[in-house]
Amino acid sequence: MRDLSHSLPRWMAALALVASPAFAWAQTAPTPEQMQATRAVTGELLKTLSGKLQASMKENGPAGSITVCKTIAPEIALGLADRTGWKITRVGTRVRNVDLGTPNVWQRKALAHLNADLKSGAKPQTLEWSEVVTENGKPTLHYAKAIVLQPQCIACHGTAAQLAPGVADKLRTEYPHDAATGYAPGQLRGAVVVSRPL
Ligand code: HEC
DSSP states (O other): OOOHHHHHHHHHHHHHHHHSHHHHHOOSSOOHHHHHHHHHHHHHHHHHHHHHHHHHHHHHTTGGGHHHHHHHHHHHHHHHHHHHOSEEEEEESSOSSHHHHOOOHHHHHHHHHHHHHHHTTOOGGGOEEEEEEEETTEEEEEEEEEEEOOGGGHHHHSOTTTSOTTHHHHHHHHOTTOOOOSOOTTSEEEEEEEEEEO
């Protein structure tokens, strides 16, 4: 005769799990709409920042644009975070702003994936990496959009010889722990990272 004393409770537990709303709603992948909205926000950050930086470079030169970068970049990210309720920031493969730009464990993993993809020929414009992670019992989308160095970035992120006049001095005072120089165009500079509940 079958002994139901062990199998029955397990069977009932399984039923309870299937019937629970948490199980029914657990999302393991973002919907196309969620993905599109996430991409749109990172695109907006990059576009707004690049517009403001270009305008300031023309008007104030590279050394005069460092403080612009320092105020504007976090301001744009915070504005978008306020609007969406998501966490949004820029992180670096080597970091200038230690407080805002240092990648956490997931972000370091994302940067490693982006770097490997870039090296194996992925297009910088569309290079991204994401993962759904359960946090406090809720599915959360972690998303990273690659930031690849452009020729116009070397005035502030290139080798010592490539930095524009006055930039090295200004960086020493504004960012005493700066590690974000010595980059060449085409290298992975960092990522815009978003963390949002699904
Ligand atoms: C005028 C100088 C200047 C130029 C030009 C410049 N940056 Fe930066 N960059 C900065 C400063 C200053 C910071 C630190 C901003 C802050 O405090 O959040 C920074 C930070 C960053 C960060 C965030 C991670 C970190 O290290 O703090 C990324 C990513 C980045 N820059 C990429 C780029 C790219 C890509 C370009 C070219 C398209 C570029 N930058 C051009 C000055 C510059």
